[in-house]
Amino acid sequence: MRRSAPVVGVALAAIVALAGCSAEPAAPTVEIDPDARISVASLAAVTKWDPGLNVGGPEPAFLRMVYDTLVGLDPDNRPIPSLATEWTTDDGGVTYTFTLRDDVTFTDGTEFDADVAVEVLEHYRTVEAGTLKGILSNIDTVEAEDDTTLVITQKTPDVTLPVLLTDRPGMMISPASFAAGPVEKPVGTGPFVWVDEVQTVSLTLDRNDDYWNPDAVKVAGVDVQVMEDPVARFNAIRSGSIDATLIGADQIEEARNLPGLGLYEIKGRAARLITINPDLEPALGDPDVRLALNMAIDREGIAQGVLFGSGEPGDQLRPVGFPGYSEGVEPIPYDPEGARDLLEKAGYGDGLSMVFVTQPRYQKEAEAIQANWAEIGVDIEVQVLPGSGAGVAMWYDKTAAIGLANFDGRQDIGIALRALFLPNQVNNPGNVVDDEVTRLITESSAETDEDARQALFKQIAQKLNEAPLGVWPVVWGYEAVVYTDRVVGFQPYQSGFPVLTGVGIAAAAE
């Protein structure tokens, strides 16, 4: 979190903690086999090794193994020092000054310094067909004051800049790798180095023996197998042919009941959100209609029935207890009667009918919502569009008035709020805005005091629950990282992917 005062003391403590923290479970220290490799199954590996061209999704998990980011993340998804040891802003969030480490070298021999950081950021901002341009659009200038000082100036105040740099925009890659054309083999400063890969099938990484945080890597290498089907991944770990993987809400209960498997839940990376567009369905422009529709959704029931209990109602843009969640905000009640009354008052007592799009993953949730709304006289036709069809229909082609899609929470609730509730955002296709909410969000972008910022978020959450705008959270679906009992050291990182620094394989005693 950003504070006006330097965070050196905390940073040092964090580094020491990270380095020394091989994070064994509370049991007696287990001996780790330094030559063991860990095998992981994943939904996808990497299609583009240039973070500036990568499409996101599950892929950054592997980008992170090869590349370090300027700012790191702790298990609770809060920013901590990484390649940047501290960062400050003196002008309320417009300019940030980052102090960089001076002992880091890329695996191709290039020294990492502020000039490199400038080059990389410029690359992300200008590369043709780049995917980070939108995210970095608020950056005005990037300069290297000296070897270890990086200064970034933004166009408007935005205190979430350091958080942005915990993800792809902050990944430092060797300029040599993109100098001659598209990145073929990744060169980074990270805990692992790229060895080999077979597109859509497998990826092999070895330990980076020269890593600047040597104790962080406890395995000799990582072998990734791509398995798109969650059932296949689950079966693979059951049979022991892989050591760790990510599973979904469907399988968490089963996984808990299996002996010999460890598990930790990730709660905030897969929300199901409804997006609306009143331009295509005028009824949705009426705040009473919006509130009524929200009141008719049995969020608790969906968490229980559809997600088998591995989920929770989406009352805010963060799950309960997470950074950004506000205590004491009234959730929208589940009240079909009240919803029906509201609809009548709004003039839709005879009912309403719409086309509702979704992706195959969320067909069940869509059907549950369909049944909920049928009870208040709202008939929706659910259209399951494969691939990215639902998103395209809602956000780009704008042919769908309403739909359900995935939301990974973004790295910071401020970023999420901006993307969903400010005017002219892609994820707010109907431009549904409220002046008060807009003002609060813009204020929060410039608020450097964390507590004050939280207070603003609380106000926003309250307003959103009294008068829903263009995006409505339905449920948070949990995911879980599952691992065999050979594996030690997993920290419950809420970032949404298995973080393999600090993880090792127990020395053979099988």
Added chain:
Amino acid sequence: MFSVLLPRLARTVPVFLLVTVCVFGLTSLLPGDPAAALAGENPTPEQVEEIRRQLGLDRPLWEQYVVWMGKLFQGDLGVSLYNGQPVAQAILGRLPVTLSLALVAMIFTIVVGLLGGILAAARRGGPVDKVTTVLSTIGIATPNFWIGLLLIILFSFTLGWLPAVGYVPPTQGLWPWLSHILLPGIALGAAGAAELLRQTRSSMIDTLGQDYIRTGRAQGLGSAAIFWRRALRNASLPLVTVAAFQLAMLLGGVVIIEKIFSLPGLGSLVIDSVFQKDLPVIQGVVLVNALIVLVLNLITDFVYTLLNPKVRSS
């Protein structure tokens, strides 16, 4: 013979061209915009446009078609929109899986179909015949993916003998490979086996009653030798037909099986590309498949002509 085949060959060329037009036309009509999906989070319309230009998607359709055909004739199937992997490489990478599946399915079809059909014909009217007939009738009626699901429930969940998902290449051991490919192969080959059994049986029954078997016996050949020699010769016709038909239908039939058993083969490649509108991959795979089908048809006709004297003379 060639008077029969030459017109067929001549017809194949326009068919192939029409296939390319269809494939291209259909995939361009698919909904979805790969440029939007590739643009990452929150792109501006300009960024999406930039990507579209880079992928060549902003050129008029007929121009894209010509470019594609040009590359095709140079043996270049293009590159996947999503991961930049050459389509040819993607196909070759997935081919062993689908081929393994086809192989096991084919062996199952032939062995069960032929033996069952011959056995049923030999013991015509008896209990063996009745049972096999019933089984084969059921086998034709059952969706192959249901058979797959049942096999998983029985052999993986209940008995635990075989794994339910995944593919292991034969380089990692013959039994691991077989254990993973056996269930899907059987599911895929069951309908063909049933069909082949029925056709073999009826073809055998026709043959057994014919004169030249009797004359063969008169010439002093042992009845077993006659039986097997004539039997196999007559079974060869339905065998070729069913086998060719199965291979031609392979890509379609294999899609769902690959999904159920999580096999990274051509079927799942094509289904994913259709959903992602990854045009080059769809076009490449479907075209290669069409080519194989057309070639198979030609071969079937050829073999048919060879084996069946009546056709030859007409």
Added chain:
Amino acid sequence: MTTRAIAAILPPKRAAGRRRFLQRFVRQPLAMTGLVYLVLIALVAALAPLLVPHDPNVQDLRGVLQPPSAEHLLGTDELGRDVLSRLIMGSRVSLLAAVQGTAVAIAIGLPLGLIAGYVRGRTDRVVMILTDTIMALPALVLAMAIVAIWGPSLTNAMLAIGIITAPRALRLVRGSVLHIREETYIEASRSIGTPDWKIIVKHVLPNAAAPLIVFTAVLAGTVMLMEAGLSFIGLGVQPPEASWGAMLGTSFRYLSRAPILAIYPGLAIAVTVLALNLVGDGVRDSIGKQVQR
């Protein structure tokens, strides 16, 4: 109904042939069993709204994937809906779909096959090139593409399947026509100046009908299987409607929790297709040798 009564309803000219056919048909136990089953299932489909013990779309989010009980004879599905009710309603969808798809295939294949086979020449060549093209494309993939383009819905899926299976019907009809047109009575008709269309309708069509009827039964089965396939991957019937194929598709996700959910719809499909095949076989065996294959 006696065979004579049935024969009495039919046009007198062919009554004798028809009566012989029906007499032979009813003597085949397997075919009759198939027919009885089809009639029953058609009745179930027609009366479905009256037969369902529960509303097939009512969800019970707190009672999902329940085993069979007094309340729910076959248990509940992944959203707590009654499985038996969905199976019954599903029969409606699946059967209707099969009829739709088959009808489309015949509507395309029959006239084109008649024309191509009778007229021959350029028309025939063009038609054959078109059919070869469709048959060279993998069926399921083609269906997926067509449905994806037109939008996922059961009607679109059936149209797609109809188009894809039409070539088979076309080839069959064309083959029959090629045989029939060589007959002397056709020659005779032509020589006295009867217009082509009249010849096709009065002479060719009735003789081509018999193998087509056999084929139709089998085709309906194939169409049903294809619909199941498309619905399995989510391109056929749309939620919350159930078809047997769609039920089979969703059951896959919960295979380890509730395998029984995969058995019911698959069984329903298999038995129905089986019945269709048996009836088809029965018809074929009853026609006898008087009609060319």
